[in-house]
Amino acid sequence: MDNKFKKSVQFSLSIAVITFVLAAIFSVISSSVLSGVIWIFGLVIVLIIVFTGVVFDMLGIAATAAAEQPFHAMASEKVKGAKEAIAIVRNADRFASFCNDVIGDISGIVSGTASAVVVIQLANSFGYSDGSTIQIVISVVLTSIVAALTVGGKALGKFLAINKSTDIIFFAAKIIAWLENRLKVRIVTSAPSSTKKSR
Template sequence: MDNKFRKSLKFSISIAVITFVLAAIFSIISSSVLTEVVWGIGLIIVLLIVFTGVVFDMLGIAATAASEPPFHAMAAEKIPGAKEAIIIVRNADRFASFCNDVIGDISGIVSGTATAVVVIQLANVFGHSDGSTVQITLSVVLTSIVAALTVGGKAVGKFLAIHSSTKIIFMTARVIAWIESNFKINILSASTKSTRKSR
């Protein structure tokens, strides 16, 4: 029990550090990019950030809902992506933590920051200074729209993740397999090590 707790604590700390670094990087990049573009492009960027959060939330849930047997059959036939899918399912807790907690939460935070930048740009277009009624109204409207799209999108994503988990994980695994083979990046290296140890 102590050993499991230590492993869990170590993983939690590493995830927290990764989240801190990625959140800082994404916030800086998004803020610097948004200040250089018109509000219309900025709004599209905000929607892309929201979409990213929704997709990764769906992937995390699909990993916990999927089961191994269908992928073992695919692996026996040497179908690309099958082995990666097995690794994802076997390490569903870690995969879900990364997708839901790291990428999902960062997307939510960054989308909020990005929305604030777009609001300021729109307020400047209308010629209203900080704290004006127009800016407050724009802030409330855009924030509400982003929140509604995020919650609504995640609700749809959860439905798809639960009812099509095998397809979603297999598609994800094939993308990961393609990236690993073409760019020589070991995306699932940590998961592979933990899987081998558990055998």
Template sequence: MNSQFKKSIKFSLSIAVITFVLAAIFSVVSTSILSDVIWIIGSIVVLIIVLIGVLFDMLGIASTAAAEAPFHAMAAEKVQGAKEAVIIIRNADKFASFCNDVIGDISGIVSGTASGMVVIQVSNLLGHADGSSFQITLSVIITSVIAALTVGGKALGKYAAINSSTKVIFFTGKVVHFIEKNLKIRLLPKSK
């Protein structure tokens, strides 16, 4: 096996493990939050999860669409976030995989599960038994709304990511710089 294939296998396995852990965390947190709140707060939590998925999908697309050149002069002048933007662009395949596949897909799955909990809460509030025609209709409506918001939001995010990729990645670079400098959490590989 060549070294590139081995690296690809290693990355795929590590991303699968990260996905498992993050999915478990997202699921536990959303379930524990939703189990103790009223349906309106639950709906807001579902919308936040959808927005997280849309945002990370946009970041992944922007990383593949952005050009590295505008950030070199900024990095030479030590503009905060420029060096991180270059690292993001140079690792666009991995960054996009993490943002789109890991966070984006987890958000989609968790928002579906969370919306199911909202349906149950609303049905119980209105005194409808599990499996009633009301609950099924409500489930279809809420699922359809969540799907429409997710797909529509991602379409809008893709437009912004492609047409403003430099701005999106520069902002992302600034956020990463802030987190790495102030919170001492390494998010990106070291630049070579």
């Protein structure tokens, strides 16, 4: 079996495990938080989850669209975040998988679950029973709004990711550099050789 294929399988399995764990954690947290707040705050939480998915989707696309060359110039001047930006671009496939497939997809799933909880809270707050016509209408409207915001947000995010990839990745890299400095751990590591040609 080809060594690259083995690494791909190992990475896919690790991503699957990480996704399972994070999805479980996010679902439990969102359900716990939503169960203790009124519907308006629940709606805000749903919008935050949607926004998170849109942002990470944009980051994943920006990583695949960005080139190394601008960051090499920054790194030579010892600009903070430049080395992390290079590492992100060199590992664009894995970075994009994590951002788009893990965080992005989890956000979509959790936002759907959270929306269902908000629908029940909203219907109950107005005295409508489960399964009533009003609850069904609220569910359809809220689901449509969440879907529209998700798709529209990702469309805008894709445009920005393609046209402002360097700025977006550099901003993300600076946040990662700050976190690495605070937590004293390496979040991103550079590949021994570039897996992506500089443009």
